[in-house]
Amino acid sequence: MAMATLGRRALLAGLGGWSAAGLAGCAGGPNLSGPSAVRLARPRLLLPQVRAELDRITRVTVCLRPxxxxxxxxxxxxxxxxxxxxxxxxxxxxxxxxxxxxxxxxxxxxxxxxxxxxxxxxxxxxxxxxxxxxxxxxxxxxxxxxxxxxxxxxxxxxxxxxxxxxxxxxxxxxxxxxxxxxxxxxxxxxxxxxxxxxxxxxxxxxxxxLLEDGPSAPTHAEASxxxxxxxxxxxxxxxxxxxxxxxxxxxxxxxxxxxxxxxxxxxxxxxxxxxxxxxxxxxxxxxxxxxxxxxxxxxxxxxxxxxxxxxxxxxxxxxxxxVPVRGQIAWLIPQPELTYGLYYRHISVLPRRDGIVVQQVGGSEAYGWGDDREVPDLTEAHEAVSTIAALFARMAAA
Ligand SMILES: Cc1cc2nc3c(=O)[nH]c(=O)nc-3n(C[C@H](O)[C@H](O)[C@H](O)COP(=O)(O)OP(=O)(O)OC[C@H]3O[C@@H](n4cnc5c(N)ncnc54)[C@H](O)[C@@H]3O)c2cc1C
Missing domain, CATH: 3.40.50 (Rossmann fold)
Known part of the structure; x- marks a missing residue:
């Protein structure tokens, strides 16, 4: 659909905020000038994309919850x-x-x-x-x-x-x-x-x-x-x-x-x-x-x-x-235009001003339980960032 395509392209171009008027203008409805068209055109939320690229990782940090x-x-x-x-x-x-x-x-x-x-x-x-x-x-x-x-x-x-x-x-x-x-x-x-x-x-x-239908993929570090x-x-x-x-x-x-x-x-x-x-x-x-x-x-x-x-x-x-409950963050270069966080496939993203937090949070709060390894796991960090990259790639392709 033209509206969806433009909406997603705009999203990937980094436009932010609601744009009901702009979207109504490209919604492809039969009568865009009449009042009923304005009522029918649904605003799609335009959001800047997270630039989840491995070479934008500035550091990987680990912390133990007490x-x-x-x-x-x-x-x-x-x-x-x-x-x-x-x-x-x-x-x-x-x-x-x-x-x-x-x-x-x-x-x-x-x-x-x-x-x-x-x-x-x-x-x-x-x-x-x-x-x-x-x-x-x-x-x-x-x-x-x-x-x-x-x-x-x-x-x-x-x-x-x-x-x-x-x-x-x-x-x-x-x-x-x-x-x-x-x-x-x-x-x-x-x-x-x-x-x-x-x-x-x-x-x-x-x-x-962002929750998908069906069972979610098991996470590898669920501790008993x-x-x-x-x-x-x-x-x-x-x-x-x-x-x-x-x-x-x-x-x-x-x-x-x-x-x-x-x-x-x-x-x-x-x-x-x-x-x-x-x-x-x-x-x-x-x-x-x-x-x-x-x-x-x-x-x-x-x-x-x-x-x-x-x-x-x-x-x-x-x-x-x-008891230590380990948690790790991959930090991406800040994006001032990014003002929303998201949760997708056990990955949490937070748009902090000092770096975008990308974190594998596991399927439950037990993730990291009893794990006192206070050293970065780069595989986990890359997987987390790649999962978010794949989400935005899916959106671009849709
Ligand atoms: C990955 C992760 C994400 C988290 N996210 C959140 C979140 O989003 N929101 C939230 O509310 N909480 C979060 N937490 C929990 C939060 O970070 C901790 O509960 C909090 O940092 C504990 O703070 P603290 O001051 O008790 O300990 P610390 O930050 O560890 O500070 C301890 C202080 O004591 C000093 N100290 C320790 N031992 C000695 C000693 N023997 N002699 C002298 N000085 C000493 C240290 O130098 C330090 O200054 C998170 C934790 C992790 C691991």
Whole structure:
């Protein structure tokens, strides 16, 4: 059909947005000038293509999600004369829950009246906890082996995913769902303060789920032994837009079932820059320091310590309840015109400003379970990018 062909060509030419008028003009209907034709002409969504080319991969990164069956560790313990507030083990939800978790940690850290607080770790959880503590009036020093740009947090997808691998069914405290919901809502509000800023540290992007009829191809790295992950997202359905079907005539994708929603996206390079700058401008301090045992924390001058060491807590705190859930990203050169993400054949694409995220996410959240190989798998990366390339090639050929 002429309309479909032009629509797809336009898509491949990189045109963006709805163009009802333009498409009505080329729809090939019998009476384009009458009012009924305008009613009949269905707008097709024109979207810029993802340039999924292997030579546009700028890097392949790997990260380990710090998963605990019981959920994040947020309790308080005493080490020597120090009060240690734990804030680690957020699985695949660390960025999303960071502001809410920071608020919980801050309340506990300041409960005894201390004003000088040390934060161990400068990833998503450490930096937000330090920021919230500083806002509450505490004198805060972050001690960390790595600054945010070098942490595992900087290798995350960067999407709103507040219950991703957060805990296992039947393994949490009874009040965890309520606590999670409170953290989730607090975080969601916290992120709105970063939407609309120069550089777009946080922004909304549209998401398309492209689902084909019939059974999906098995993925090679599904691990056995993973628990049933706790799903809590239904508790907060009210805060994000719903995914709705986009009928075949109104979308450019060559699959039977297309759904569209929108979600928050964290452009982590810019977001990390804003968080670090704000913390330092507010008088916070950062020192590079490595701790080998909890006992070494007692040498710090601060009486209260917030432990935000993420997967590092497995070695530092000998917390073997932390299980790695490996995830890998192939980064493509950014395309500023690309403002939508998509999910297709177990590959997720996110249009981040600092690089387009292409990620094999497997058929379930168990993908990467128990896998602590923190080295890139180039075959997986190339397969993921090639799958997206094949999608757009199909669209060009249709
Ligand atoms: C592939 C992948 C994609 C993800 N995508 C998302 C997403 O889209 N959205 C989302 O919300 N979450 C996502 N996550 C989860 C999220 O990345 C983590 O939950 C989060 O990064 C954990 O942050 P953290 O600050 O606890 O740990 P880290 O980022 O690991 O930071 C730990 C800090 O502690 C320091 N440290 C550790 N041990 C020591 C020590 N012994 N001495 C001194 N310093 C120490 C480190 O140097 C670092 O500064 C993803 C995870 C992966 C693997």
């Amino acid at each position: 998963f605990r069956k019981a959920g994040p560790r947020l309790d308080v313990e005493t080490v020597g004369d120090k009060t240690v507030v734990h804030n680690y083990g957020h699985g695949g939800s660390g960025w999303s829950l960071s502001w809410g978790s920071a608020e919980v940690a801050t309340r506990k850290a300041l409960a005894g009246g201390a004003r000088d607080v040390a934060v161990i770790g400068c990833g998503a959880l450490g930096l937000t906890a330090a920021t919230v503590l500083r806002r509450a009036g505490a004198n805060v020093t972050i001690y960390a082996a790595d600054r945010l740009a070098d942490t595992r947090s900087s290798r995350a997808t960067g999407t709103w995913s507040p219950d991703s691998r957060i805990a296992a069914e039947g393994e949490t405290a009874a009040d965890f769902p309520e606590l999670w919901e409170a953290m989730c809502r607090t975080s969601f509000r916290g992120f709105q303060n970063y939407v609309g800023l120069a550089g777009s540290p946080v922004e909304w992007s549209e998401r398309y789920s 032994g993973a628990p049933r992950f706790l799903s809590l997202i239904d508790r907060v359905r009210d805060i994000t837009p719903k995914q709705t079907p986009v009928p075949p005539g109104e979308n450019p994708f060559p699959v039977g079932n297309v759904r569209r929603g929108a979600s928050l996206q964290f452009n982590v390079t810019e977001y990390a820059h804003v968080l670090m700058s704000d913390f330092l401008l507010a008088g916070g301090r950062i020192e590079t320091r490595v701790f080998n045992t909890p006992g070494e924390l007692t040498a710090l001058k601060e009486p209260v310590i917030v432990n935000c060491t993420g997967y590092g807590a497995r070695a530092l705190w000998k917390d073997e309840s932390i």
